[in-house]
Amino acid sequence: MSWADAVKDAMPVSSRPTRPSYVPPHLRNTSRPSHDSSPFSSLNEPSPGFRSIRSRSREFEKPGRGQWGNGRRGGRESNPFDVTEKFAELEIDEEEKGSGGINFDAYDDIPVDTSGSNVPPPVNTFAEIDLGDGLNENIRRCNYVKPTPVQRHAIPIVIAGRDLMACAQTGSGKTAAFCFPIIRGVMSNQLPKLTPCGARTAYPLALILSPTRELSCQIYEEAKKFSFQTGVKVAVAYGGAPINQQGFSIHQKLRDLERGVGILVATPGRLVDLIERARVSLRMIKYLALDEADRMLDMGFEPQIRKIVEQMDMPPPGVRQTMLFSATFPNEIQRLASDFLSNYIFLAVGRVGSSTDLITQRVEFVQDMDKRSHLMDILHDQIQNGTHTKQALTLVFVETKRGADALEHWLSMNGFPSTAIHGDKVQMERERALRSFKSGTTPIMVATDVAARGLDIPHVAHVINFDLPKDIDDYVHRIGRTGRAGKCGLATAFFSEGNQPLAKALVELMHEANQEVPPWLGQYAERPSYGGGGRSHRYGGGKFGGKDFRRDAPSRRENYYYSDPYAGAATDAVPYASVPHGPIVPSGWD
Numbered sequence: 001m002s003w004a005d006a007v008k009d010a011m012p013v014s015s016r017p018t019r020p021s022y023v024p025p026h027l028r029n030t031s032r033p034s035h036d037s038s039p040f041s042s043l044n045e046p047s048p049g050f051r052s053i054r055s056r057s058r059e060f061e062k063p064g065r066g067q068w069g070n071g072r073r074g075g076r077e078s079n080p081f082d083v084t085e086k087f088a089e090l091e092i093d094e095e096e097k098g099s100g101g102i103n104f105d106a107y108d109d110i111p112v113d114t115s116g117s118n119v120p121p122p123v124n125t126f127a128e129i130d131l132g133d134g135l136n137e138n139i140r141r142c143n144y145v146k147p148t149p150v151q152r153h154a155i156p157i158v159i160a161g162r163d164l165m166a167c168a169q170t171g172s173g174k175t176a177a178f179c180f181p182i183i184r185g186v187m188s189n190q191l192p193k194l195t196p197c198g199a200r201t202a203y204p205l206a207l208i209l210s211p212t213r214e215l216s217c218q219i220y221e222e223a224k225k226f227s228f229q230t231g232v233k234v235a236v237a238y239g240g241a242p243i244n245q246q247g248f249s250i251h252q253k254l255r256d257l258e259r260g261v262g263i264l265v266a267t268p269g270r271l272v273d274l275i276e277r278a279r280v281s282l283r284m285i286k287y288l289a290l291d292e293a294d295r296m297l298d299m300g301f302e303p304q305i306r307k308i309v310e311q312m313d314m315p316p317p318g319v320r321q322t323m324l325f326s327a328t329f330p331n332e333i334q335r336l337a338s339d340f341l342s343n344y345i346f347l348a349v350g351r352v353g354s355s356t357d358l359i360t361q362r363v364e365f366v367q368d369m370d371k372r373s374h375l376m377d378i379l380h381d382q383i384q385n386g387t388h389t390k391q392a393l394t395l396v397f398v399e400t401k402r403g404a405d406a407l408e409h410w411l412s413m414n415g416f417p418s419t420a421i422h423g424d425k426v427q428m429e430r431e432r433a434l435r436s437f438k439s440g441t442t443p444i445m446v447a448t449d450v451a452a453r454g455l456d457i458p459h460v461a462h463v464i465n466f467d468l469p470k471d472i473d474d475y476v477h478r479i480g481r482t483g484r485a486g487k488c489g490l491a492t493a494f495f496s497e498g499n500q501p502l503a504k505a506l507v508e509l510m511h512e513a514n515q516e517v518p519p520w521l522g523q524y525a526e527r528p529s530y531g532g533g534g535r536s537h538r539y540g541g542g543k544f545g546g547k548d549f550r551r552d553a554p555s556r557r558e559n560y561y562y563s564d565p566y567a568g569a570a571t572d573a574v575p576y577a578s579v580p581h582g583p584i585v586p587s588g589w590d
């Protein structure tokens with residue numbers, strides 16, 4: 001049965017202030033050393049004019065918690081389907097015009113591997129793909145001169161109607177890789193007459209799922225730009241509060257959605273809620289994309305995703321087209337994901353789960369009690385080197401929500417304007433924190449893993465793992481907030497005795513990315529560890545290309561063992577659905 005037939009059959013009949021400067025005790029009455037060899041000097045080198053068209057002022061201008069759409073402007077709540085934003089109104093740096101916005105040289109020798117039957121050939125230019133006039137015009141407006149490697153391969157695969165599991169390094173353009181073919185597909189599959197007039201249910205043709213509110217909003221903004229004047233409508237739904245506590249506005253948004261939507265971008269929890277209220281139906285879904293797919297299918301989100309994909313009214317694999325994207329894809333998650341796919345192609349751009357070598361990685365041994373003063377030293381160095389500016393933001397990852405608030409407060413008290421983002425903050429606070437960070441008002445943001453994945457924040461020059469994560473993939477995603485789109489970045493990790501279980505995986509990752517590994521770290525890596533381990537087991541061997549799990553073992557769920565990367569972790573990375581019951585407050589993963 002084709003999607004169109006399935007759809008037809010399924011349709012209902014009716015068719016933050018500056019404070020006195022802190023001087024650490026060991027620096028008082030001394031002049032600070034010079035750091036000629038500072039790694040910061042190469043940060044964010046103006047790669048030929050990179051800056052995405054993404055509007056700084058508008059990003060995450062979203063309404064309050066759990067709402068729909070594209071937010072308030074001037075106090076007036078706007079229609080989520082208002083795609084009349086003019087590209088001219090969006091901010092693009094003059095220096096960036098004509099650059100293509102990305103340093104493609106950084107990707108020239110990137111290894112690409114595909115597996116699966118009859119893999120459509122890659123393209124070299126957008127012009128080689130029939131994306132339609134409207135979308136082509138928007139690609140031109142976005143200043144995307146040529147496709148990134150993942151785009152070169154993924155777009156033709158999806159356009160050829162194939163399911164896809166795609167793994168490509170952080171910041172390499174995965175969002176457009178799934179948005180372009182979806183938009184093109186929705187443009188050619190608009191079935192407006194099938195949406196029953198007056199009914200209270202919305203029937204999106206495409207669904208894009210992502211783990212956090214912020215990422216959903218970001219994808220929504222991107223999709224909206226790419227869809228400008230194409231006739232394709234895009235809406236976003238994310239969690240935060242029950243719909244019936246959100247007053248009139250949410251109902252208005254829902255009514256807007258009923259009028260017809262091409263693409264719905266959502267977080268899983270909110271989507272389940274809307275489906276259960278019969279406000280959204282998945283019957284007409286032709287395209288399903290899971291961004292950060294490994295996160296979406298780990299122990300936290302899997303039940304919700306299964307519910308959405310398997311137990312609701314979504315057309316089955318083979319009828320709908322399914323695409324999964326991430327920078328990391330452990331074998332066990334690949335196994336799970338294969339349930340959702342039909343005769344799919346596996347695409348690996350760069351090593352699966354690897355970090356980009358555009359990011360200089362440093363690991364420093366810091367005792368837990370010394371972390372704050374060490375951080376202070378780094379920040380003072382950045383000021384001395386002129387690398388603590390609006391154009392060189394610093395993102396500091398910590399383990400706990402309480403730790404994030406405490407560090408943010410301490411930094412602010414000591415003359416470093418900072419903000420914090422974590423899952424206990426309400427949506428408006430999270431948005432305010434992001435805006436303040438992006439604008440450089442607070443050039444330091446302290447974050448938990450809620451900001452680890454997907455967020456494309458221009459000018460993040462330095463990611464500091466004040467607390468290292470328990471899982472190496474989280475490390476990959478965290479450091480991937482810098483070194484994006486061909487730019488250089490710096491990632492510094494504070495390693496303490498307690499991080500020993502991560503040492504082996506960290507060393508392997510650093511070797512893969514041609515990074516200098518400190519000898520002491522190598523020694524930690526050689527110690528027997530419990531609960532950590534190397535990467536090769538999770539990624540099916542060290543050889544490039546042996547990454548598609550289908551090459552290693554047949555897809556048998558009974559052989560499936562799940563290792564819980566968050567076991568014992570007191571972080572807010574434990575997603576909503578992993579909290580079975582009890583008075584535990586959801587973490588901020590939606």
Ligand SMILES: Nc1ncnc2c1ncn2[C@@H]1O[C@H](COP(=O)(O)OP(=O)(O)OP(=O)(O)O)[C@@H](O)[C@H]1O
Pocket residue numbers: 051052053054100101102143144145146147148151168169170171172173174175176326327453454455456480481484485
């Ligand atoms: N073809 C292109 N030309 C110019 N810029 C591009 C192109 N494709 C993507 N970009 C820009 O590159 C940046 C990174 O893209 P994107 O956020 O999609 O990366 P990603 O691979 O999804 O990263 P992550 O793994 O962290 O989610 C964005 O600012 C985007 O606008």
